[in-house]
Amino acid sequence: MLKIEFLGSGNAAGVPVWGCDCNACLSAESDPTKRRRSASLAIHTEEGITLLDAGLTDLAERFSFTSVKRVLLTHFHMDHVQGLFHLRWSEQLEPIPVYRPDDPLGADDLYKHPGVFAFQPPFKPFDSVEWPGFRVVALPLIHSRETFGYLLGNGRYCMAYLTDTAGFPAETLSYLQRYPVDDLVLDCSEPPRDSMPRNHNDLNAAIALWRQSGAARLWLTHISHRLDCWLEHSAATLPEGVYVARDGMVLEVEKDMWTDNDT
Amino acid sequence: MLKIEFLGSGNAAGVPVWGCDCNACLSAESDPTKRRRSASLAIHTEEGITLLDAGLTDLAERFSFTSVKRVLLTHFHMDHVQGLFHLRWSEQLEPIPVYRPDDPLGADDLYKHPGVFAFQPPFKPFDSVEWPGFRVVALPLIHSRETFGYLLGNGRYCMAYLTDTAGFPAETLSYLQRYPVDDLVLDCSEPPRDSMPRNHNDLNAAIALWRQSGAARLWLTHISHRLDCWLEHSAATLPEGVYVARDGMVLEVEKDMWTDNDT
Numbered sequence: 387m388l389k390i391e392f393l394g395s396g397n398a399a400g401v402p403v404w405g406c407d408c409n410a411c412l413s414a415e416s417d418p419t420k421r422r423r424s425a426s427l428a429i430h431t432e433e434g435i436t437l438l439d440a441g442l443t444d445l446a447e448r449f450s451f452t453s454v455k456r457v458l459l460t461h462f463h464m465d466h467v468q469g470l471f472h473l474r475w476s477e478q479l480e481p482i483p484v485y486r487p488d489d490p491l492g493a494d495d496l497y498k499h500p501g502v503f504a505f506q507p508p509f510k511p512f513d514s515v516e517w518p519g520f521r522v523v524a525l526p527l528i529h530s531r532e533t534f535g536y537l538l539g540n541g542r543y544c545m546a547y548l549t550d551t552a553g554f555p556a557e558t559l560s561y562l563q564r565y566p567v568d569d570l571v572l573d574c575s576e577p578p579r580d581s582m583p584r585n586h587n588d589l590n591a592a593i594a595l596w597r598q599s600g601a602a603r604l605w606l607t608h609i610s611h612r613l614d615c616w617l618e619h620s621a622a623t624l625p626e627g628v629y630v631a632r633d634g635m636v637l638e639v640e641k642d643m644w645t646d647n648d649t
Numbered sequence: 650m651l652k653i654e655f656l657g658s659g660n661a662a663g664v665p666v667w668g669c670d671c672n673a674c675l676s677a678e679s680d681p682t683k684r685r686r687s688a689s690l691a692i693h694t695e696e697g698i699t700l701l702d703a704g705l706t707d708l709a710e711r712f713s714f715t716s717v718k719r720v721l722l723t724h725f726h727m728d729h730v731q732g733l734f735h736l737r738w739s740e741q742l743e744p745i746p747v748y749r750p751d752d753p754l755g756a757d758d759l760y761k762h763p764g765v766f767a768f769q770p771p772f773k774p775f776d777s778v779e780w781p782g783f784r785v786v787a788l789p790l791i792h793s794r795e796t797f798g799y800l801l802g803n804g805r806y807c808m809a810y811l812t813d814t815a816g817f818p819a820e821t822l823s824y825l826q827r828y829p830v831d832d833l834v835l836d837c838s839e840p841p842r843d844s845m846p847r848n849h850n851d852l853n854a855a856i857a858l859w860r861q862s863g864a865a866r867l868w869l870t871h872i873s874h875r876l877d878c879w880l881e882h883s884a885a886t887l888p889e890g891v892y893v894a895r896d897g898m899v900l901e902v903e904k905d906m907w908t909d910n911d912t
């Protein structure tokens with residue numbers, strides 16, 4: 387069993403943005419299924435749950451302590467680690483390992499007071515590790531601080547989860563080109579723009595990177611209210627094979643099927 | 650109108666603690682009215698809302714952007730500021746002033762990327778400021794980093810909100826003794842102990858400080874699951890005039906009445 391759940395598909399502001407009355411934000415206010423919280427995954431296997439990023443602050447209510455086997459971090463921006471500040475004060479004796487890029491600062495006092503979390507020696511680029519039910523490879527990205535995306539799969543299925551990034555390093559691109567990637571889940575924070583945004587992709591960049599990568603499908607994530615506004619009128623113009631992630635979306639790998647989460 | 654709402658009455662771990670099966674945590678799991686989130690207040694006046702600390706991460710869902718007039722911080726520990734990381738990305742033009750102790754590090758990258766928040770020049774000890782409907786005085790506390798409690802009131806009513814702290818500096822105590830304080834809301838993180846906990850009060854210290862202060866009533870806040878476990882058997886032994894704060898509790902100053910919040 388390999389089930390990949392999108393806990394969030396939003397950028398740091400989320401959708402709705404506090405105080406915003408754009409169409410996307412008003413629509414997300416009134417329809418909770420359109421809300422976007424911090425981009426992150428829960429990877430479910432027979433063993434339990436691996437959290438890929440931890441920007442949600444209600445993880446304790448969603449997942450029992452014993453179900454969470456490890457945390458895998460892309461980088462130490464608050465929208466990707468914020469949920470750990472609360473969870474760390476669990477007084478359980480069994481530590482939860484946290485895998486991460488080499489960022490000596492971490493986030494606030496998280497290294498100084500890790501609580502129940504055991505920070506593992508940082509990944510080096512292209513390090514690979516096997517856990518029960520799947521394996522991951524750390525792929526360097528281009529962001530304002532040390533950031534990895536992760537290739538994750540089980541031999542039958544392969545996802546490249548690449549956020550936050552503005553383009554790819556050449557070695558990451560050639561690594562992707564050598565693998566048959568089923569789903570490329572990619573930072574697409576902004577609608578098409580004349581010039582690249584800083585530290586993130588716009589839709590033009592995301593589509594160009596997808597084509598270069600050779601991945602079968604592209605899923606847009608780390609989405610801003612600006613992209614949601616653009617999609618409201620222009621979603622039909624997305625190329626075939628391009629999809630928009632949603633919070634709660636679940637991929638059941640055995641069935642190769644994406645569905646909406648009931649919960 | 651002056652209405653003081655307890656958004657949270659818990660310590661950094663909150664109640665229930667993730668993974669804990671003590672009586673207090675199990676009871677809070679099954680009865681949401683017993684949950685405790687990060688100690689913080691919303692002060693409601695005709696003008697709008699002043700947030701005293703911002704450890705809750707659902708403030709955007711609770712309070713509209715236009716209703717929040719300012720934020721008043723006791724200190725920059727994550728359980729007191731975490732909610733600002735999400736809110737800051739509001740793209741509204743009107744900044745929200747944040748009042749605070751003199752802590753040059755702040756929390757993570759909050760000073761570097763304040764977004765919609767305008768950090769005001771730090772308070773000096775015993776600085777006082779008047780806002781529509783009430784005034785506050787900054788009272789130095791004893792904690793692991795620069796921390797203020799606040800005296801707040803409107804001439805008819807006076808609350809001393811003092812968390813996080815282990816005891817009081819002498820000048821804070823003598824300041825309190827000169828004021829007729831109706832409600833002392835005090836850090837009481839732990840049940841009675843043989844020795845003082847670090848950086849926080851146990852119940853023995855809280856009661857002793859209250860008696861020295863001369864305040865009419867004592868409200869315990871910043872409560873751990875350990876204190877809740879103790880209270881389960883021993884609440885009846887609390888001296889007269891000592892009360893336990895609860896999340897959602899509201900004080901309507903005009904009526905001089907504490908009630909439970911319906912919401």
Ligand SMILES: [Mn+2]
Pocket residue numbers: 397398463465466550608
């Ligand atoms: Mn991000």
Ligand SMILES: [Mn+2]
Pocket residue numbers: 461463529550
């Ligand atoms: Mn980032």
Ligand SMILES: [Mn+2]
Pocket residue numbers: 660661726728729813871
């Ligand atoms: Mn605290």
Ligand SMILES: [Mn+2]
Pocket residue numbers: 724726792813
């Ligand atoms: Mn503190």
Ligand SMILES: [Zn+2]
Pocket residue numbers: 402403406407408409410411412611612
């Ligand atoms: Zn918007």
Ligand SMILES: [Zn+2]
Pocket residue numbers: 665666669670671672673674675874875
């Ligand atoms: Zn407990």
